[in-house]
Amino acid sequence: MITMREESILFAQHLRSRTKLLVAGGPLPSCDSTAFLDDFDVVVVGEGDRTMVDLVRAYTTGDALAEVAGITYRNSREGERDARSHHGRVVVTSSRPLATNLDDLFFPACELLPNEQYIEYGRQKFGYSKTSVITTRGCPFRCEFCSNAVFGVSYRERSAVNVVDEVEQVLSLGYDYIHFADDVFTFNGERLIEICDEIKRRGLSFAWECLGRVDSMSDEIASAMKNAGCRRVFFGIESGNDDILKLMNKHITVRQARSAVTSAREAGLNVGAFFIVCYPGEMNETVLDTLRFASSLPLDYLSFTMPYPLPNTPLHERIKERINKSWRPPESGFLEHICIFDADFSETKMKFAIVKGQISFLLKRRLGKSAYVVVRPFEAITDFLFQRVK
Numbered sequence: 207m208i209t210m211r212e213e214s215i216l217f218a219q220h221l222r223s224r225t226k227l228l229v230a231g232g233p234l235p236s237c238d239s240t241a242f243l244d245d246f247d248v249v250v251v252g253e254g255d256r257t258m259v260d261l262v263r264a265y266t267t268g269d270a271l272a273e274v275a276g277i278t279y280r281n282s283r284e285g286e287r288d289a290r291s292h293h294g295r296v297v298v299t300s301s302r303p304l305a306t307n308l309d310d311l312f313f314p315a316c317e318l319l320p321n322e323q324y325i326e327y328g329r330q331k332f333g334y335s336k337t338s339v340i341t342t343r344g345c346p347f348r349c350e351f352c353s354n355a356v357f358g359v360s361y362r363e364r365s366a367v368n369v370v371d372e373v374e375q376v377l378s379l380g381y382d383y384i385h386f387a388d389d390v391f392t393f394n395g396e397r398l399i400e401i402c403d404e405i406k407r408r409g410l411s412f413a414w415e416c417l418g419r420v421d422s423m424s425d426e427i428a429s430a431m432k433n434a435g436c437r438r439v440f441f442g443i444e445s446g447n448d449d450i451l452k453l454m455n456k457h458i459t460v461r462q463a464r465s466a467v468t469s470a471r472e473a474g475l476n477v478g479a480f481f482i483v484c485y486p487g488e489m490n491e492t493v494l495d496t497l498r499f500a501s502s503l504p505l506d507y508l509s510f511t512m513p514y515p516l517p518n519t520p521l522h523e524r525i526k527e528r529i530n531k532s533w534r535p536p537e538s539g540f541l542e543h544i545c546i547f548d549a550d551f552s553e554t555k556m557k558f559a560i561v562k563g564q565i566s567f568l569l570k571r572r573l574g575k576s577a578y579v580v581v582r583p584f585e586a587i588t589d590f591l592f593q594r595v596k
């Protein structure tokens with residue numbers, strides 16, 4: 207991920223003297239593979255499952271790397287077998303087609319990880335041990351800010367039986383909480399119910415959470431999820447203003463968002479939501495709509511972020527001339543986040559909006575029905591200040 211760029215490069219530099227073949231992969235290298243060739247020997251573009259196997263095979267047998275689809279490397283003068291030249295010609299091999307049948311992919315070899323340490327860490331920190339499983343790849347939507355560098359404009363599903371087989375494997379390692387890392391776990395309601403039924407049929411007892419879209423949530427889906435052990439669902443709502451949702455190409459409405467959050471809450475699920483504030487094209491009023499809407503929802507968790515033009519996204523294309531800084535991951539809390547483009551709102555104003563939204567949300571949660579006595583004056587004052595801040 208873009209946030210992990212510096213650490214990955216540092217890590218590669220540490221490993222350099224001990225490793226023959228350093229390979230990078232993932233969302234960011236898939237956007238700009240050549241940018242990683244100073245520190246890595248080969249960059250895998252797109253899905254890595256089969257590419258990595260073919261690459262290791264070619265590397266160990268001495269076959270031509272040029273035959274491995276989906277990689278970028280430098281062709282050294284001694285021949286491409288070395289792949290560790292920092293001066294050679296850049297070779298970009300043919301692109302790797304996306305996996306068509308996800309059930310054919312092998313499960314991740316999680317037993318090779320130091321699971322006891324992860325489990326111990328999770329139990330101490332959160333009271334449960336969590337790991338992730340992904341049951342679909344891609345997303346049929348094209349939100350303006352979202353990067354689809356790895357899975358492209360595709361949506362592919364694993365069968366319910368195959369998903370629950372992997373769940374059982376993960377549970378056998380000692381984990382008790384699963385984060386389904388799909389872009390939109392709830393997209394296909396029929397399949398979601400099949401997965402829930404399969405979990406119950408096998409008598410599996412574990413907690414889980416997922417990401418969902420508000421237009422694919424209903425009372426029926428929410429209660430099926432709850433009955434199959436779901437604890438928490440997160441929605442990317444992004445804005446409390448329908449015009450801004452259109453600008454983001456989000457294909458949802460504020461009304462759908464409220465209805466989805468209500469269904470999930472009524473089924474007994476914890477609900478989280480993500481919002482973006484000060485999106486390019488927003489005005490003071492639309493940002494305030496988002497803050498008001500977010501704090502009016504019965505949420506258990508919410509996050510506000512400033513907009514990030516990720517490489518290769520339509521948002522990046524729209525505002526690329528205004529990008530004036532490179533991404534720097536915050537060392538601690540959000541106050542260290544930086545706005546990387548010349549925005550209509552100052553960074554201070556964005557942070558003000560985020561703090562204001564979080565305080566309103568926390569006050570409403572803590573004080574319940576009596577919150578309005580405090581929240582109304584707080585919002586009136588901070589709305590006024592927000593409009594004045596440059």
Ligand code: B12
Nearest residue numbers: 207208209229230231232233234250253254255353356387
């Ligand atoms: C789960 C998730 C998170 C979780 C991470 C939890 C966890 N520990 O797993 C949380 C909520 C923390 C998170 C946070 C953020 N995330 Co996030 N997240 C995801 C999500 C939804 C799933 C990741 C996943 O498991 N994918 C499944 C695996 C199979 O896919 P994959 O990682 O891409 O791996 C495949 C290939 O890339 C390749 N590959 C990957 N690594 C490697 C390495 C090698 C050596 C090789 C050969 C191949 C290879 O092979 C894999 C199999 O084909 C993705 C979207 C997505 N669908 O991938 C976004 C995504 C990765 N996140 C993204 C972003 C932007 C963020 C945030 C910066 C958001 C923000 N504004 O704060 C933060 C950063 C947090 C941080 N500390 O760095 C972007 C990254 C874009 C980019 N260019 O960097 C994505 C793609 C979302 C998007 N569509 O825009 N995220």
Ligand code: SF4
Nearest residue numbers: 345347348349352389
């Ligand atoms: S933000 Fe969510 S719904 Fe939109 S394209 Fe990305 S994954 Fe799909």
